[in-house]
Amino acid sequence: MKLVVKGDNPFKFSGVGTLTKKIVSDKTKAIKMVSALEDIDEGYFAYIALSKELNEELIKKELPCLVNISYTDDLHDGFIVSVNENGQIRTLFRPDSEHNTIFTTDACNSNCLMCSQPPKEVDPLLLYSDICDMIDLIPPETDFLGITGGEPTLMGDKLLHIVERLKTKLPNTTIHMLTNGRTFSDPEWAKAFALVGHPDFLLCIPLYSDLQKEHDYVVQAKGAYEETVKGLMNLAEYKVNLEIRVVLHKQTYKRLPDLCKFITMNLPFVSHVALMGMEMMGYVRMNYDTLWIDPVDYDKELTFASQTLRRSGMPFSIYNLQRCLVDKSLWKYMRQSISDWKNIYLDECNSCDVKEECGGLFASAKNLHSENIKRIQIS
Amino acid sequence: MANTKFQEVEKYAAPDGSYQLIPFNIDKIDEESFFISNVSGDYCFITPTELDDLVNKELSKDANVYKELKSRHFLYEDNYDLPLDILSTRYRTKKSSLNSFTALHMFVVTLRCDLSCSYCQVSRQTQAAPDKYDMSEDTADKFIDMMFKSPSTHYKVEFQGGEPLVNFKLIKYIVGRVNHINETANKNVEFVIATNLNLINDEILKFVKEHTIYLSTSLDGPQHVHDHNRNKDSHSKVTANIKKVQDEVGHDYVAALMTTTNKSLQHPNEIVDEYVRLGLNQIFLRAISPYGFALRSTNAKYATNEFIRFYKEALDYIINLNKQGTVITEVYATIILSKILTPFTHNFVDLLSPAGTGIAAISYNYDGDIYASDESRMLAEAKDDTFKLGNVHENSYKEIFLSPTLIEMINSSCLEANPMCNDCAYNPYCGTDPVHNHQTQGDVQGIMPQSGFCTKNMAVIKLLLSYIKENDPETMDVFYSWVNRIPLES
Numbered sequence: 001m002k003l004v005v006k007g008d009n010p011f012k013f014s015g016v017g018t019l020t021k022k023i024v025s026d027k028t029k030a031i032k033m034v035s036a037l038e039d040i041d042e043g044y045f046a047y048i049a050l051s052k053e054l055n056e057e058l059i060k061k062e063l064p065c066l067v068n069i070s071y072t073d074d075l076h077d078g079f080i081v082s083v084n085e086n087g088q089i090r091t092l093f094r095p096d097s098e099h100n101t102i103f104t105t106d107a108c109n110s111n112c113l114m115c116s117q118p119p120k121e122v123d124p125l126l127l128y129s130d131i132c133d134m135i136d137l138i139p140p141e142t143d144f145l146g147i148t149g150g151e152p153t154l155m156g157d158k159l160l161h162i163v164e165r166l167k168t169k170l171p172n173t174t175i176h177m178l179t180n181g182r183t184f185s186d187p188e189w190a191k192a193f194a195l196v197g198h199p200d201f202l203l204c205i206p207l208y209s210d211l212q213k214e215h216d217y218v219v220q221a222k223g224a225y226e227e228t229v230k231g232l233m234n235l236a237e238y239k240v241n242l243e244i245r246v247v248l249h250k251q252t253y254k255r256l257p258d259l260c261k262f263i264t265m266n267l268p269f270v271s272h273v274a275l276m277g278m279e280m281m282g283y284v285r286m287n288y289d290t291l292w293i294d295p296v297d298y299d300k301e302l303t304f305a306s307q308t309l310r311r312s313g314m315p316f317s318i319y320n321l322q323r324c325l326v327d328k329s330l331w332k333y334m335r336q337s338i339s340d341w342k343n344i345y346l347d348e349c350n351s352c353d354v355k356e357e358c359g360g361l362f363a364s365a366k367n368l369h370s371e372n373i374k375r376i377q378i379s
Numbered sequence: 380m381a382n383t384k385f386q387e388v389e390k391y392a393a394p395d396g397s398y399q400l401i402p403f404n405i406d407k408i409d410e411e412s413f414f415i416s417n418v419s420g421d422y423c424f425i426t427p428t429e430l431d432d433l434v435n436k437e438l439s440k441d442a443n444v445y446k447e448l449k450s451r452h453f454l455y456e457d458n459y460d461l462p463l464d465i466l467s468t469r470y471r472t473k474k475s476s477l478n479s480f481t482a483l484h485m486f487v488v489t490l491r492c493d494l495s496c497s498y499c500q501v502s503r504q505t506q507a508a509p510d511k512y513d514m515s516e517d518t519a520d521k522f523i524d525m526m527f528k529s530p531s532t533h534y535k536v537e538f539q540g541g542e543p544l545v546n547f548k549l550i551k552y553i554v555g556r557v558n559h560i561n562e563t564a565n566k567n568v569e570f571v572i573a574t575n576l577n578l579i580n581d582e583i584l585k586f587v588k589e590h591t592i593y594l595s596t597s598l599d600g601p602q603h604v605h606d607h608n609r610n611k612d613s614h615s616k617v618t619a620n621i622k623k624v625q626d627e628v629g630h631d632y633v634a635a636l637m638t639t640t641n642k643s644l645q646h647p648n649e650i651v652d653e654y655v656r657l658g659l660n661q662i663f664l665r666a667i668s669p670y671g672f673a674l675r676s677t678n679a680k681y682a683t684n685e686f687i688r689f690y691k692e693a694l695d696y697i698i699n700l701n702k703q704g705t706v707i708t709e710v711y712a713t714i715i716l717s718k719i720l721t722p723f724t725h726n727f728v729d730l731l732s733p734a735g736t737g738i739a740a741i742s743y744n745y746d747g748d749i750y751a752s753d754e755s756r757m758l759a760e761a762k763d764d765t766f767k768l769g770n771v772h773e774n775s776y777k778e779i780f781l782s783p784t785l786i787e788m789i790n791s792s793c794l795e796a797n798p799m800c801n802d803c804a805y806n807p808y809c810g811t812d813p814v815h816n817h818q819t820q821g822d823v824q825g826i827m828p829q830s831g832f833c834t835k836n837m838a839v840i841k842l843l844l845s846y847i848k849e850n851d852p853e854t855m856d857v858f859y860s861w862v863n864r865i866p867l868e869s
Contacts, residue, residue, distance in 0.1 A: 111382055111385075113385060118383075210450040211446060211449060211450060212391070212393075212456070212461075213388065213391045213392050213393075214388070214391075216391040217386070217387075217388040217390070217391045220385060220386060222390075222391055226458065226460070226461045229461060229465070230461065230464060233464065233465075233468060251388075255446070258446070258447070258450055261450075262450055264721075264722075265419075265421065265469075265721075265722050266465055266468075266469065266722065268721075268722050268723075283383070286383060287385065290385075307852075310868075311855070311856065311859035311860075311863070311865075312721070312859065312863060313863040313864075313865045
């Protein structure tokens with residue numbers, strides 16, 4: 001969740017809380033959104049002034065508050081947000097969304113050519129306590145939560161605490177965690193992770209080639225292929241639920257059918273394979289010439305790969321592609337996979353007969369997409 | 380901050396340019412192609428030049444064949460660790476049936492039969508007194524106790540004869556007792572009766588439905604083929620009875636097996652049509668086996684190549700039926716294709732390595748004798764008790780399953796170590812039958828160049844691989860639908 005709003009933080013407080021306009025019983029974890037003087041009843045974790053007149057009032061009362069907020073339209077009742085000393089309000093969770101994720105860290109041990117969110121050299125545990133606070137605030141009726149990074153497993157044992165906490169506090173929530181799987185090449189670590197025993201937890205692990213050189217090149221890390229494949233096998237040994245994700249671009253499409261064959265023969269224990277169109281973010285723009293290929297130009301490989309997966313009975317899906325770029329026989333495998341807050345359609349799409357079923361585009365593709373996007377007419 | 384100095388692909392290549400081979404077996408298919416396979420059953424078709432280059436370590440790393448061979452574990456670069464991990468996992472998966480141990484338990488409830496088919500491969504007594512050739516409740520009890528000592532989580536209890544329905548009373552008794560014990564043992568139990576269906580009646584059908592018991596019968600094809608080896612009205616009786624079970628019990632409660640006789644060889648398509656007509660969605664094109672009365676009959680005397688010609692014609696016909704929307708599976712092909720096209724195996728007991736004798740299937744004779752397979756029992760009826768493992772009234776579970784006879788059978792039936800088989804490129808897809816080898820060649824390991832078992836299986840495996848090499852997408856769709864039990868897309 002990347003919604004960030006900036007304000008002033010006169011008392012330099014920080015932490016995580018749930019935005020509220022109403023009066024709540026547990027004020028200690030709630031951030032009161034103040035739109036009138038009478039809203040200011042004491043005892044809340046923090047306060048946010050929604051109008052200019054109230055700024056001075058909050059400061060005068062010396063309440064932990066954010067004032068002079070630049071833009072308040074992104075702040076809604078029930079949002080879980082983190083507030084830092086610089087006055088940044090970052091939305092962590094939206095109860096109305098089906099795409100909520102726990103962001104673990106910016107640190108990563110790979111450096112993928114197409115990373116949409118390039119890694120940073122930071123302490124992987126930087127956000128640990130915020131994450132714990134966040135989990136405690138998430139409504140228990142939440143159906144789905146993602147875990148993402150960076151590379152979440154760089155948190156080590158602290159990640160196990162997070163999974164344990166999810167299991168206890170949100171027992172009915174499905175969790176999907178994105179990880180490159182490399183750290184699980186240590187069988188003891190794979191075992192420790194499995195032993196947490198979360199009942200509904202999927203690890204989504206990328207594999208970009210059936211061959212070491214090609215995979216290592218894509219993730220820009222020597223030895224990564226071996227670690228990831230061993231990691232998958234170690235996790236399977238302990239019955240961890242696994243998905244393999246393949247991002248489709250100029251460096252991965254050629255061996256896609258071979259990769260899928262490799263998966264069905266050597267990694268048949270995975271429960272799902274996701275073939276994913278590329279998000280035009282982060283490094284992609286920097287490596288555009290190395291990576292960009294119009295999806296219509298890998299149609300043949302995508303069709304063969306799908307055939308291999310279908311024949312073996314391996315469940316699979318195609319994410320992030322538009323129907324007009326994919327052979328009709330594969331439409332039934334396509335999903336509306338792009339998170340709501342970054343999902344767009346082009347003007348061209350408005351008159352398309354399959355817009356309703358189509359997943360559309362990433363917002364980042366608005367001016368950078370296939371030239372073959374065209375409306376489909378079903379006569 | 381982010382490291383945006385990206386490295387070129389060659390930076391990730393193995394440090395020196397060389398590669399090493401991982402063991403594989405080779406067979407020459409024709410002047411243009413070789414078939415190679417490794418311990419996991421992965422395979423490639425390559426040209427003679429490519430094979431030369433491969434073994435001389437002169438293959439270019441940029442060649443597609445190099446990449447294919449690497450992907451399928453025929454060679455490695457600087458590190459053997461990962462390919463070894465993968466291959467050992469694959470090998471374990473292929474041999475996973477060994478973990479579960481004996482799953483198929485055959486109870487010969489009687490030797491009596493109401494028919495006398497000329498090619499019968501089972502032993503039978505037509506005129507005998509019940510007390511002489513029926514299994515007693517006491518013997519059945521002891522067999523059941525022995526069965527429940529098997530560590531397998533899945534038991535298939537198969538009633539054999541003679542004609543087992545002649546002794547339906549004991550079948551009822553065994554089903555009741557097995558279910559009773561299973562209330563605490565919690566095994567996954569399946570019951571099958573191998574029967575000619577002649578004796579089915581309302582009582583039997585009611586019982587069969589109530590206890591989910593499957594019926595397996597014989598059907599060789601249309602009337603003129605089926606009755607050729609039997610009484611004149613056999614065909615009309617068995618087909619009427621198949622229909623009766625389908626209608627009154629359930630469509631999937633009855634399956635049929637066919638045996639290829641001399642008479643069958645000329646009628647492959649008609650035989651398949653007969654199965655389709657009866658709504659049977661599986662057919663097993665079986666060559667006749669050299670046991671029991673079958674051996675004495677002239678019907679058994681046809682050459683393996685005649686069977687293969689018949690088999691190919693029928694298989695082609697079946698594949699085409701499937702392409703046109705008629706769902707029917709050929710079981711022999713499915714057994715072998717499962718081993719070629721998937722990382723898993725097929726637990727058909729007559730094509731395993733080590734052999735399934737005793738450790739996958741075991742035969743409990745009416746008189747308490749225990750045999751390593753149904754065929755071992757038939758051999759004993761012909762006065763050769765080489766494969767008798769003991770008697771349930773005299774021997775313990777441990778004595779039976781650690782008997783020198785059984786251990787010797789298992790030891791000498793690992794293809795990986797058997798002469799000729801060990802370097803055969805088709806061994807990952809094959810199996811062996813020590814009883815067959817002993818019966819036909821007087822040697823449990825067998826002498827493969829002269830073995831009919833080898834000739835037939837190798838011919839079928841090669842035939843199936845020729846379809847795979849040809850790679851017609853629709854045919855491959857049919858094959859995959861069989862091995863993975865998924866419906867064909869229309």
